[in-house]
Amino acid sequence: MVPKLAAIGCLVILWSGCQSAPVVEDTGVRPANLPADINDKFYEAGVADPWLARWEIESREIYKYRHRIAASIGLGQGFVVADVGCGTGLFEALLSDLVGPLGKVIALDISPKFVKHVTERMKKENIENVEVRQCAADSVGLPTASVDTIFVCDTYHHFEAPAQSLASMMRALRPGGRLVVVDFERIPGVSRPWLLNHVRAPKEVFAQEIIDAGFAFEREVAIDGLDENYMLHFRRP
Numbered sequence: 001m002v003p004k005l006a007a008i009g010c011l012v013i014l015w016s017g018c019q020s021a022p023v024v025e026d027t028g029v030r031p032a033n034l035p036a037d038i039n040d041k042f043y044e045a046g047v048a049d050p051w052l053a054r055w056e057i058e059s060r061e062i063y064k065y066r067h068r069i070a071a072s073i074g075l076g077q078g079f080v081v082a083d084v085g086c087g088t089g090l091f092e093a094l095l096s097d098l099v100g101p102l103g104k105v106i107a108l109d110i111s112p113k114f115v116k117h118v119t120e121r122m123k124k125e126n127i128e129n130v131e132v133r134q135c136a137a138d139s140v141g142l143p144t145a146s147v148d149t150i151f152v153c154d155t156y157h158h159f160e161a162p163a164q165s166l167a168s169m170m171r172a173l174r175p176g177g178r179l180v181v182v183d184f185e186r187i188p189g190v191s192r193p194w195l196l197n198h199v200r201a202p203k204e205v206f207a208q209e210i211i212d213a214g215f216a217f218e219r220e221v222a223i224d225g226l227d228e229n230y231m232l233h234f235r236r237p
Contacts, residue, residue: 030160033200038158039137042110048117052088062154062182063090065225069153070094072221072231073180078102079148082172084140084165085109085155086132089118095151096127106147108135138164142172149173153182154229156206157199166213173236179215181206181232195228203230210234 058064070091075081077100083091086107095105107118107130119132135141138161140150150169159165169179184195186202211217215234223231 029164031162031200034160035198035200038198039110039160042114043112046113048088048113051114055088056090061226061229065223066090066094068223068225069182069231070098072223073098073149073151074178074233075099075103075149080104080106080146081149081151082106082108082140082142082147084135084150084152084169085158086118087111087114087155089114089121091151091153092118092122092130093125093127096129099129101129103129105130106142107132108140110135110137137161139168140165140172141168144171145174147172147174147177149178149180151180151182154184156181156183157201162209163213166210166215170214170236175236177236178218179210179234179236181210181234182229185228185230191228203232207232 056063062069073081073095075095075098077098079099080103081095081099083095083105086092086109089107092105092107096103099105107122109115109118112134115132115134118130122128122130122132133141137159150173156162173179183203183206184199185191186195186199188196191199207217210232211234214237216237218233218235221231221233
């Protein structure tokens with residue numbers, strides 16, 4: 001079992017004193033320890049099929065427990081929710097059902113092939129309350145105070161300009177709106193070597209970045225079945 005954030009501030013302070021902690025430079029742009037090619041493959045021409053085969057399989061926690069994850073976001077009928085880094089559109093149908101016909105899902109991704117795939121997927125599944133858009137690597141590109149909730153699943157560690165991206169999310173959220181982040185645990189000696197190389201920082205560091213951007217930490221949500229991933233809730237003041 002991985003530790004839960006009972007007191008986010010205390011854990012961030014403790015982590016900062018660990019010798020093995022990765023260095024995270026707050027440069028306002030690309031984090032120095034972000035893998036150089038982390039997003040290159042998403043810009044390459046092609047189709048989304050290989051990613052479907054990789055991501056939408058039972059061996060992936062996010063896929064296997066997608067219903068539990070979606071139910072833990074805290075959505076209601078009539079909500080407007082943005083799915084930042086929607087990928088192949090795994091959560092769109094679930095989010096659509098949760099917000100209902102009076103609500104709206106805005107599916108965002110930096111990858112043209114994912115945007116094309118999710119657009120076609122929504123048409124094929126006859127889902128009408130999902131709008132699919134391509135966004136920039138440093139901004140969600142949404143109007144001010146236009147959404148109730150922003151959902152970021154296994155995507156935050158891909159952010160090339162986290163400070164700018166978070167600022168754009170802060171602007172897009174209505175006062176009191178929620179930011180929900182699901183990402184990989186990064187624990188030396190526990191996490192798989194691939195994750196240690198792929199994910200630049202642990203949840204304590206990511207949480208502090210989000211707090212530093214002006215969000216208020218609410219809680220970590222325990223979801224039965226999730227071991228390699230965690231969910232954190234933040235609130236826009």
